[in-house]
Amino acid sequence: MSIKTRLAKLEVGNNKSTIIVVSPGETEAEAMQRYLEETGRTTAGRVLLVKTGVPR
Numbered sequence: 001m002s003i004k005t006r007l008a009k010l011e012v013g014n015n016k017s018t019i020i021v022v023s024p025g026e027t028e029a030e031a032m033q034r035y036l037e038e039t040g041r042t043t044a045g046r047v048l049l050v051k052t053g054v055p056r
Contacts, residue, residue: 007048017046024053 007017020043022031028049036042 017048018043019048019050022049022051023055
């Protein structure tokens with residue numbers, strides 16, 4: 001099952017999810033800060049932090 005399908009099952013109503021990839025050597029807090037700087041918006045709803053082990 002794809003991540004997109006799994007995410008769709010988690011989202012109900014206006015409860016949207018945000019997926020943030022955590023790079024190797026980066027903390028979850030750093031990934032959240034990077035997301036904020038790149039998008040200019042804070043996260044709302046569910047936040048899924050994905051650690052792939054693959055550099056960005």
